[in-house]
Every structure is written in C-alpha cells, then in structure tokens.
Amino acid sequence: MRIKRSPSEGLANAGASETGDVWAWRSMAFVVNGAHATHSQPIDRSRPMLNAPQRQAILMTRSALLLVFLAPSLALAQQGDGTDVQANVHTFKPAKVDATPERVQALKVPSGFQVRPLAQGLQNPRIIAVAPDGRIYVSRRDQGDVLLLEDANEDGALDAEPKVVFSRPGAHGLAIANGQLYVATANDVYRAPIHPDGTLGPEGRIINDLPDGGQHPNRTLAFGPDGMLYISVGSSCNACNETNPEHAALLRSSPDGKSRSIFASGLRNTIGFAWDPKTGELWGMDHGIDYLGNDEQPEELNRIQKGKKYGWPHIWGKDGVNPQSTPPGQISKQQWAATSEPMVLGYTAHAAPMQMLFYTGQQFPAAYRGDAFVTMRGSWNRKPASGYEVVRVRFDAGEPVGFEPFLTGFLVDNGQAHIARSVGLAMTKGGALLVGDDANGVIYRVTYGQGQASASPAAAVPSGPLMAQVNQGSGVPLAKDRIGNAAAFQFRSPSFPSGQALPPRFSAYHDDASPALSWSPVPGAKSYALIMEDPDAANVKPFVHWVAYNIPATTQSLREGLPVDPRLLKPEGMLQGANSRGSVGYFGPKPPVEDPPHHYHFQLLALDTVLDLKAGATRDEVLKAAKDHILGVSETVGTYQQTAAPLK
Numbered sequence: 001m002r003i004k005r006s007p008s009e010g011l012a013n014a015g016a017s018e019t020g021d022v023w024a025w026r027s028m029a030f031v032v033n034g035a036h037a038t039h040s041q042p043i044d045r046s047r048p049m050l051n052a053p054q055r056q057a058i059l060m061t062r063s064a065l066l067l068v069f070l071a072p073s074l075a076l077a078q079q080g081d082g083t084d085v086q087a088n089v090h091t092f093k094p095a096k097v098d099a100t101p102e103r104v105q106a107l108k109v110p111s112g113f114q115v116r117p118l119a120q121g122l123q124n125p126r127i128i129a130v131a132p133d134g135r136i137y138v139s140r141r142d143q144g145d146v147l148l149l150e151d152a153n154e155d156g157a158l159d160a161e162p163k164v165v166f167s168r169p170g171a172h173g174l175a176i177a178n179g180q181l182y183v184a185t186a187n188d189v190y191r192a193p194i195h196p197d198g199t200l201g202p203e204g205r206i207i208n209d210l211p212d213g214g215q216h217p218n219r220t221l222a223f224g225p226d227g228m229l230y231i232s233v234g235s236s237c238n239a240c241n242e243t244n245p246e247h248a249a250l251l252r253s254s255p256d257g258k259s260r261s262i263f264a265s266g267l268r269n270t271i272g273f274a275w276d277p278k279t280g281e282l283w284g285m286d287h288g289i290d291y292l293g294n295d296e297q298p299e300e301l302n303r304i305q306k307g308k309k310y311g312w313p314h315i316w317g318k319d320g321v322n323p324q325s326t327p328p329g330q331i332s333k334q335q336w337a338a339t340s341e342p343m344v345l346g347y348t349a350h351a352a353p354m355q356m357l358f359y360t361g362q363q364f365p366a367a368y369r370g371d372a373f374v375t376m377r378g379s380w381n382r383k384p385a386s387g388y389e390v391v392r393v394r395f396d397a398g399e400p401v402g403f404e405p406f407l408t409g410f411l412v413d414n415g416q417a418h419i420a421r422s423v424g425l426a427m428t429k430g431g432a433l434l435v436g437d438d439a440n441g442v443i444y445r446v447t448y449g450q451g452q453a454s455a456s457p458a459a460a461v462p463s464g465p466l467m468a469q470v471n472q473g474s475g476v477p478l479a480k481d482r483i484g485n486a487a488a489f490q491f492r493s494p495s496f497p498s499g500q501a502l503p504p505r506f507s508a509y510h511d512d513a514s515p516a517l518s519w520s521p522v523p524g525a526k527s528y529a530l531i532m533e534d535p536d537a538a539n540v541k542p543f544v545h546w547v548a549y550n551i552p553a554t555t556q557s558l559r560e561g562l563p564v565d566p567r568l569l570k571p572e573g574m575l576q577g578a579n580s581r582g583s584v585g586y587f588g589p590k591p592p593v594e595d596p597p598h599h600y601h602f603q604l605l606a607l608d609t610v611l612d613l614k615a616g617a618t619r620d621e622v623l624k625a626a627k628d629h630i631l632g633v634s635e636t637v638g639t640y641q642q643t644a645a646p647l648k
Contacts, residue, residue: 262582
C-alpha cells in the first residue's frame with residue numbers, strides 16, 4: 001500500500017483491526033486494504049502546494065473526521081512534518097489454526113533438541129518468570145491474572161492444575177526478588193510475598209503512576225545486578241514526540257517504588273531486556289517503527305547504557321532516518337542522530353521481539369551458555385510474515401555477532417497461518433527453556449538430549465559496569481563550589497524569595513513548572529548557563545534538576561513554565577541538558593514525602609563564550625566546557641517539603 005502521509009495521520013498498530021484491515025489517510029478519504037492484499041496507488045506530486053490557512057482547514061476537517069470515525073484511537077495520533085512519503089506497506093495477518101499434535105510434532109529445533117508442550121489451554125499466556133525453587137509464574141494480560149505452574153521433578157508434566165495466584169486488570173510484567181513477586185500493569189506495579197507453597201500473600205501497590213499505555217501498554221520488569229527494579233515503558237504511539245519523558249524509556253526504580261529515574265530513552269518498545277552474565281552489560285530488543293515498508297525499520301538489538309538515547313522517533317538502526325517526523329525546537333535530524341546511539345545488530349523488520357534471556361543453565365550444550373534467546377511474536381505489517389519463532393543471539397567475547405533460528409515452525413500452510421505467537425521466555429531451575437504462546441495458550445518446553453534436569457547455581461551477573469554508570473556524577477560538590485572564585489552579580493527569582501519555600505506549582509508533585517528567574521547583565525558575557533541542584537537528595541548527591549546553557553547574552557530573564565524541549569525558540573538557541581531523572585529540561589522538586597525541607601540551588605554562570613555542546617549535555621559536560629570561561633557566578637536558593645502523599 002502506498003500512503004501519502006499527512007501531519008494528522010494517526011494510525012499505528014491499533015489501526016489494524018483483528019481482521020488485518022488498515023485505515024490510512026489518502027486525499028481526504030479512507031482506504032481499506034484487506035488482510036491478505038497488497039494495494040498500491042501512485043501519489044500525485046503535481047498538485048499545487050497549499051498555503052498555511054488551507055493546510056489548517058484540511059487539518060481541522062481531518063481531525064473532525066477522526067473524532068467521528070476513530071475516537072478510540074485518538075491517543076495514537078502521530079506527529080509529522082507533512083512530507084510526502086512513499087512506502088510499500090503490506091498488511092498481512094496469518095490466520096490462527098489449532099496446535100494439533102501433528103503440527104506440534106513438525107516444529108523445528110537444532111539437532112539433539114526436543115520441544116513438547118508443558119501446559120495447554122492457558123488462553124493467552126504472556127510473560128514467564130521462574131522462582132529460585134523452580135515454581136513457574138505466568139501472566140495473562142487479557143485475563144488479568146497470574147498463574148502458578150509446578151513441575152517439581154522437571155519431567156515435563158505439571159504436578160497440578162494451574163492456579164490463579166494474582167488478579168489485576170492488564171497484569172503483564174513479572175519479576176522475582178527477595179522472596180517477592182512483582183507484577184506490572186500499564187500504570188501500576190504490585191509486589192506480594194511468595195509463600196512456601198508458591199501462593200502469594202497480600203499484594204501491595206508500590207507504583208501507581210506509570211505513564212498511560214497508549215499503543216504499547218505492556219510493561220515489563222527485571223531486577224538488575226544493582227538490586228534495582230528496571231521497568232520498560234513503551235511509546236504511546238508509532239512515532240511521535242512524547243510529552244511524558246517516561247514513555248519510550250527504560251526506568252530504574254528502588255525496590256519499594258519510592259524513587260525512580262529514566263535509565264535510557266528513545267526506546268520505542270523494548271519488552272525484552274537482560275544483562276549479559278559474563279560482562280554485566282545490559283542488552284535489549286526494540287520494536288521498529290511501522291508503516292516504513294516491508295523491510296524497514298529492522299528490530300534493534302541495543303547495548304543499553306545509563307543516560308543514552310536510542311534514536312526513536314526520528315532516527316533508527318545505524319543510519320536510518322524517519323522521513324515523517326519533526327524533532328522539537330528546530331533540531332535537525334542530523335543533530336538528533338548525533339546524540340543517539342546506533343543499534344548493534346538488526347533483525348528482520350516487524351518480527352515483534354518479546355521476552356529475552358541469556359542462557360546460563362547446564363542442560364544445553366556448552367556452546368549455548370552465554371548466548372541469548374528472544375521470542376519473536378510476529379507482526380501484521382509485513383508480507384510475507386516475519387517472526388513467529390524463537391531466535392538465538394550468538395555472542396563472542398561480549399559482543400553479539402548474529403542471529404540464527406532456534407525454534408521455528410509456528411508458521412504453517414506456507415506462511416498463511418500460525419499455531420503460536422511466542423511471547424514468554426524463561427529457563428527452568430533444571431536448565432530447560434520455556435516458551436509461551438499467547439495465541440493457542442501453550443507453554444512449550446525445550447530440552448536437549450534426554451531432557452534431564454541439570455540444576456545450575458543462579459548466575460551472578462557482574463555489577464561493576466552498571467554501578468559505574470549509575471554512580472557517575474554523584475558524590476561531588478555543588479556546581480558553584482567546583483568553580484572557584486568568580487565575581488558575583490544580581491540573580492533572583494520573582495517567583496520566590498531566596499532562602500524561602502518554593503510554591504507547590506514548581507514541584508514535580510504538582511505542575512512541575514520552572515520558576516521565573518532574572519539577573520543583571522554581566523559585562524563581556526557571551527552566554528549564560530544555569531544549573532539547579534539538590535544536595536539533600538538521598539541517592540544522587542547532589543541531584544541535578546535542571547541544566548540549561550547557551551542562554552543568549554542579551555537575555556536577562558527566563559519566564560515561568562519553560563518547555564522541556566532540548567532546544568528552545570524563546571530565548572532563541574537556549575539548549576537544555578540532562579537532569580538526574582534522566583530527562584531533558586526542568587524537573588521540579590520531588591523529595592520523599594515527609595522528608596525535611598530540601599534545598600534547591602539555582603546557580604547561574606556568566607560565560608565569555610558560547611559552549612560548543614550538543615543539546616542534552618550533562619552538568620559535568622557543561623562545567624568542563626565552561627572551565628576558564630567563567631566571568632561570574634551567582635545563586636538563589638529555594639526550599640521544598642512534601643508533607644502529604646499525592647493521590648497519584
């Protein structure tokens with residue numbers, strides 16, 4: 001299907017119906033393409049360009065039609081620049097057929113391996129987690145619960161019927177740590193103690209404010225070698241500039257949920273992620289953008305590091321550019337790419353990677369230990385279909401070197417139908433591989449040789465590489481104390497008296513608006529830089545709340561409530577850097593409830609140069625670049641205390 005994309009186009013995965021129909025804008029009309037059809041229309045590029053009022057009128061008309069016809073999908077609206085784009089988009093969804101014994105028997109695994117069902121009739125199992133004692137927990141998002149499965153002797157047969165042990169709408173992500181099961185829904189994270197018999201004690205909600213689900217509501221969980229809880233939050237859309245920086249990101253939370261930060265961003269939907277048991281590095285498989293064509297965008301294997309961006313929604317792969325997107329603040333796509341990490345390896349587009357794990361057991365041959373496995377659920381956005389399999393990611397000396405098929409055969413009838421869509425993936429205590437199918441409700445068990453369990457000690461992932469990342473920038477003096485002697489100048493906030501409490505609207509608990517600031521001009525200054533820090537924070541000392549630089553020399557004030565874009569248009573050219581939360585721009589005070597008042601130091605540097613830095617620079621990068629260029633430094637201090645827990 002060739003689509004002329006428009007600024008109002010808003011139809012991502014959820015625009016595909018269960019029958020595979022896709023709705024797309026084409027000259028003010030809807031075009032419907034059948035599930036097993038490819039439709040092409042040439043685009044007329046001879047039409048005259050529209051002026052701004054004409055474009056606005058069309059946009060309003062289309063928006064009105066969307067309200068009428070596509071009200072449930074409004075959250076998925078895309079943002080683009082209106083560029084004409086030609087893309088061969090195939091909509092194809094293989095039909096689901098029964099997983100008969102004959103079809104299961106025909107599944108393919110490497111020589112010496114066997115695959116058999118461990119459990120059947122589970123409806124829509126999603127994520128799998130295995131406890132240290134070998135008990136198996138399986139989430140079912142559609143059913144809104146978590147099942148307990150037991151195969152104590154690992155003979156490939158369940159000891160009892162599956163038992164529901166947790167119930168919450170949208171239950172999906174699972175993680176086990178310190179004798180507790182963690183469960184994520186779209187907005188919440190719960191934890192419950194695990195009883196000796198595998199059932200759960202009373203659950204408690206530790207997080208209730210994850211971003212809304214939108215197009216990708218499937219939160220996943222994992223504990224890192226630092227003992228912290230990592231939460232993957234997908235984008236709300238196919239490709240758009242998110243307003244909530246926690247979308248399209250990997251979050252890092254304390255196990256009690258009381259504090260969290262953004263570990264990495266620009267990750268469209270990294271459902272599967274895991275730490276290499278040999279190197280301690282974090283790897284994740286990210287879903288590519290839809291509607292770019294049969295072979296674009298590839299599914300990405302990324303080395304995920306703290307504070308890094310991974311391109312979405314404007315840059316993909318190693319050098320791919322999304323032709324239908326516009327970065328904020330007049331940042332070019334080349335500039336966006338310069339601040340983004342390229343993928344390490346790519347896999348067939350639209351394969352839909354799901355759960356991921358590194359194999360650490362003893363049951364498989366030694367050559368498999370330290371390699372990773374990924375379930376590929378399969379997508380509707382490609383013909384022939386891709387995914388519907390489990391792949392092995394081969395690693396050599398800590399680097400991924402390629403993908404290869406491991407478990408195939410879920411596609412049948414020459415690719416026109418499927419018996420499974422693989423999602424869940426886990427290793428049993430005895431080293432077998434469990435693969436969950438959320439189409440026909442089967443949990444498959446993959447073994448090698450005689451299939452005998454071979455208990456392995458829990459893999460101790462090295463924590464050094466991760467700790468080096470998370471501790472960077474902590475345990476240092478305030479910025480003004482690292483500068484040395486510098487002339488002072490008048491600097492104040494019209495929003496609060498220095499040394500007094502910040503009004504609630506400036507807190508992240510409330511409006512999260514930046515306060516107004518003003519200062520006297522410094523002779524010879526070519527630009528100003530602003531750093532806001534909290535030395536009273538518990539984990540990161542000092543916690544960086546705001547970094548801004550290349551504030552024009554002609555500027556003597558900043559208004560209240562500035563945007564959090566990397567580059568601002570007013571004042572023109574002002575760049576904003578990364579805060580300790582992991583986002584860009586101002587992040588307001590958010591001390592733990594009932595903590596004593598924290599002190600927030602707004603520090604303004606007058607510089608005799610314009611810093612040669614990209615948008616998104618850290619506080620330390622700004623201070624390094626500003627060294628030997630500081631004409632003066634001044635500060636104003638506000639306090640903040642949160643005495644009552646917010647509703648959400």
